[in-house]
Amino acid sequence: MKTRLLILGLLLGNYCLSWGQTNMQDQADAWWAEAQKAYQEERYADAIEQYEKINQSGLADEALYFNLANAYYKSNQVGNSIYYYEKALLINPKDEDVAANLAYAQKMTLDQAVTPLAPTLGTAMVRSIVQWNPAYLKYGAWLGMWLFVTFAAIYRLGGTARLKKWGFALATLSAITGFLSFSAEYLRDHWTSKDQPAIVFGVVSVREAPVVSAPELFPLNEGTKVQVLEELDGWGHIALADGTQGWMELSGLKKLRELPE
Template identity: 35%
Template sequence: MKKIFFSIALLFSSIVFSQTSDELFSKGNNLYQNGKYSEAIELYSSIEKQGLISDDLFFNLGNCYYKLNKVAPSIYYYEKALKINPTHQDASFNLAYAKRMTIDVIEDLPQTFLQRFSSTVIQKLPFETWAIIAVLASFLASILFLLYHFSYASRKKLFYFNTSIFAVFVLLISTFFAFHNYDTVKKNRTAIVFVDKVEIKNAPSTSSEVVFELHEGTKVLILDELDSWKKIKIADGKIGWIYADDIKEI
């Protein structure tokens, strides 16, 4: 009886919690529409602190910070929205505008064919989506094989056989894409510079030589970390060390 009561209480609390978050999100939207961007940020941030994250929540936060001309936070939240949902066109569009407010002009290194294919095709969908496609393809392949096995008409057997082979091909490709995307997301730790200007060192110490400077809003790739320092790489291939508190990991 206690277990049943506990389950009901847990279910009720989760429903109330969800309703509260929806109400906060709706109130935040109303504040944003009325130009009260700082107040909207407070409500959206309270939802984020509860652990209820979504691409739309991060997108709205990015919009609020953009309206307040805060470069780093706006880029940071647009990037977080795209990390959850790479197909979020509005976030991608607004991110391009937000990047125009940055000072650093960094040219990307030329990409190989495989790198371009990965960024334009594989990473266009989250790894969870590729995994779902793989599962659906496996079910479809199983059904088509059964239809092939129990079918007597030669034309139908040929059709079911060919389509089952195609489903297996889709299964293998989508499985590979899912693992590749997952591995890329986990390895590619990115961050945004959150200070107006920072000196990048050639070693993790304040007395080491300055190799270049970065400004607010620039995106970096985290390669390593040591104590309160992080080793970073920027789009043009330059590498250096930055104080950990000067960046915020996406």
């Protein structure tokens, strides 16, 4: 009796996890419908508000970033439009529609953006993992672990040989799924800690050193894409495509990747 109650409790926990994920997706679908309607009616501020709700929920994807960028572009917010076009390209660098719209938005800024080097096969594989939604990776890792515990309990406490066989097989599969998800999450965090592209917001001054009194090297306009090489006391050491480097305050940057805490 105790064995059945334990198995029932574990299965109920799995159901609750799945229900929570489904409920969040339903809410995101409702926000998406409202945003699409607002965009078609040229109520771009309302569309942005609904798109941002999805973004904050952790369910963002290429389509969301693309539509959000379009809404910001229609609102003449060049920095945000370029930022989200770039976010969309991080997920799918070959999307011609995103690239074309980004080119239009970049015409509103005169500064030179970072041009990435052609990636090797290994780098391309790592970058593809980096683009996966971190919320899904965490969910997959925890779900895999929870299922492993569930099926391991079935294997350990199952009363028949057939039940034990299925429990062992599914526990092994769950362990592999959890391990791969944890590994992908670690790899994503490790890579994003090194690759830090960012978009400039406002007109900022790039200086020789990370202090306000340092001589100004050159200004950067809003929407410029840079690479953050290092950070120090609220300042970022940045680089442009031509190799030009300098320091600017991090408050004038918005990173394209969310780094782990």
